[in-house]
Amino acid sequence: MSRILTVRGGVPLKGRVQVRGAKNLVPKAMVAALLGNTPSTLHNVPEIKDVEVVTSLLQLHGITVVKDPVTGDLTMDPANAKKANTAEINTHAGDSRIPILLCGPLIHSIGHAFIPDLGGCKIGDRPIDYHLDVLRKFGAVVEKTGDGISITAPMGLKGTKISLPYPSVGATEQVLLSATRAEGITELSGAATEPEIIDLIAILQKMGAIISVQTDRTIRIEGVRELSGYDHTALPDRNESASWASAALVTGGDIYVEGASQRDMMTFVNTFRKIGGGMDIHDDGIRFYHKGGALKPLVLETDVHPGFMTDWQQPLVVALTQAEGVSIVHETVYENRFGFTQALTRMGANIQLHRECLGSIPCRFGQRNFVHSAVISGATPLKGANINVPDLRGGFSHMIAALAAQGTSTVTGIDVISRGYEHFTAKLDGLGADFDVHETTMAARNAG
Numbered sequence: 001m002s003r004i005l006t007v008r009g010g011v012p013l014k015g016r017v018q019v020r021g022a023k024n025l026v027p028k029a030m031v032a033a034l035l036g037n038t039p040s041t042l043h044n045v046p047e048i049k050d051v052e053v054v055t056s057l058l059q060l061h062g063i064t065v066v067k068d069p070v071t072g073d074l075t076m077d078p079a080n081a082k083k084a085n086t087a088e089i090n091t092h093a094g095d096s097r098i099p100i101l102l103c104g105p106l107i108h109s110i111g112h113a114f115i116p117d118l119g120g121c122k123i124g125d126r127p128i129d130y131h132l133d134v135l136r137k138f139g140a141v142v143e144k145t146g147d148g149i150s151i152t153a154p155m156g157l158k159g160t161k162i163s164l165p166y167p168s169v170g171a172t173e174q175v176l177l178s179a180t181r182a183e184g185i186t187e188l189s190g191a192a193t194e195p196e197i198i199d200l201i202a203i204l205q206k207m208g209a210i211i212s213v214q215t216d217r218t219i220r221i222e223g224v225r226e227l228s229g230y231d232h233t234a235l236p237d238r239n240e241s242a243s244w245a246s247a248a249l250v251t252g253g254d255i256y257v258e259g260a261s262q263r264d265m266m267t268f269v270n271t272f273r274k275i276g277g278g279m280d281i282h283d284d285g286i287r288f289y290h291k292g293g294a295l296k297p298l299v300l301e302t303d304v305h306p307g308f309m310t311d312w313q314q315p316l317v318v319a320l321t322q323a324e325g326v327s328i329v330h331e332t333v334y335e336n337r338f339g340f341t342q343a344l345t346r347m348g349a350n351i352q353l354h355r356e357c358l359g360s361i362p363c364r365f366g367q368r369n370f371v372h373s374a375v376i377s378g379a380t381p382l383k384g385a386n387i388n389v390p391d392l393r394g395g396f397s398h399m400i401a402a403l404a405a406q407g408t409s410t411v412t413g414i415d416v417i418s419r420g421y422e423h424f425t426a427k428l429d430g431l432g433a434d435f436d437v438h439e440t441t442m443a444a445r446n447a448g
Helices: 026-035 049-060 086-092 098-110 129-137 169-179 195-207 238-251 263-275 310-320 341-346 392-404 414-419 424-430 442-447
Strands: 002-008 014-018 040-043 064-067 074-077 112-115 141-145 148-152 161-163 185-189 210-213 219-222 231-233 254-258 277-282 285-290 299-301 325-330 350-354 373-378 386-388 408-412 435-440
Touching (some): 026 040, 026 049, 026 074, 026 098, 026 169, 049 098, 086 112, 086 148, 098 129, 098 148, 129 148, 129 169, 169 185, 169 195, 169 219, 195 210, 195 231, 238 254, 238 263, 238 277, 238 285, 238 310, 238 392, 263 277, 263 285, 310 341, 310 373, 310 392, 341 350, 341 392, 386 392, 392 414, 392 424, 414 424, 424 435
Parallel strands (some): 040 231, 299 325, 386 408
Antiparallel strands (some): 002 408, 002 435, 064 074, 112 148, 141 148, 185 219, 210 219, 254 285, 277 285, 350 373
């Protein structure tokens, strides 16, 4: 069964939504619990698909995961960690890319890791081979089998020197989770330093890890023999916060995002103001709203932190279709993140895609024939259409385009959105959106 959203657009979204722990931290914090010799407790946990997947994977490996029925807090006890059944692990094949991050902690804990075929959003090249190369540098033995990848370390994991050609978040997480209990010192240069990475480091420090972050993107980890559990409150999800901000702008609405943190969204806040959005910043959240009048076009380039996040780009592109004038967006993080604009064009947007780098930030994709720049001419009225969700952020972007459009839209594949947006249909209902959700079988969809 899959869910379909039927949206009757043209209604401004108004009200409050609550944003909890970051999708880009919480599943990794859950994985970190494997490294401890006592239970860990994680607060501010959202009910999203990735949390379900990691919960199941931990339980398959003998980890006791208890969810508080009132607060939603998770307590994870690794005391009975064990090898999992390969067939059971493979039931999660294609669900998420998180399983690759279990490798280091599982090797430290039980001496073996098995990883199924991995899924995730099809937004660009995120091969696991780099993760496997990192594990090999720690001394792991990697064997590819017909149904997945088996990883062992007969001599244990050893500290090493690693230099990243690009500050990859996933590779940085892999090094952190593998190095904290590795023998010796690990030095990672060219590391990612996103707020979610710093929060993961804070968790590992609470557990007893010795980690220093230097100003030149170098992270130094002194391996320790044992770690204890942690008690930690996850930082709020800045990506979801920015998505609801864009939704307010696109629909001419007014949304108070409880939990939104100015500190981790400074680059977005600046851009939101430049485009003509209004906001009131408070200690417990941020009110985002359309001030009335025309939105302003701008030139935007995505970049690693502290630049403009790639995950903020797609929802904001929908807003730029309603700005008067020409906007330019240069995507420098993922090479295939503009596929979602095809649906926007069918809805009436004027978007031209280019292979050239239309920006000043040094870019890996300029000579590789990837479509990674967009020119958006507005303002163009959007009209309802039939849309299939391509990926997480693109799916949310399609949804808010449908909410802003005149007429009725049918949005299929919305379960992808649940990977990163907690109870998003309930939140839409609370904001006054006019929509219906119904379920259909894959057979019915194919027949249609």
